[in-house]
Amino acid sequence: MEKKLIKSIEKELDKKIDLSKSFEENDMDSLDIMTFISLFEDYYKIKIKDKDYKKIKNFSNFKKFIQTGD
Numbered sequence: 001m002e003k004k005l006i007k008s009i010e011k012e013l014d015k016k017i018d019l020s021k022s023f024e025e026n027d028m029d030s031l032d033i034m035t036f037i038s039l040f041e042d043y044y045k046i047k048i049k050d051k052d053y054k055k056i057k058n059f060s061n062f063k064k065f066i067q068t069g070d
Helices: 003-013 028-043 050-055 059-068
Strands: none
Touching: 003 050, 050 059
8 A cells, every 4th residue: 555545544543554463453443444444445536335344354455355356
């Protein structure tokens, strides 16, 4: 993920993000995760279906989902 996007997410969530850790390990609650996804959607001008949110458990899983749709 682009550093500019990560910095924007960190600023919005007011916390440091470590992409090698899970959302939980980054102390992200469900609202933080939704904010992260929303910022990502806005940045890349895409839309992730609501039913697909449950598939996203961590940053590497999110990256895989974006690349493959699974």
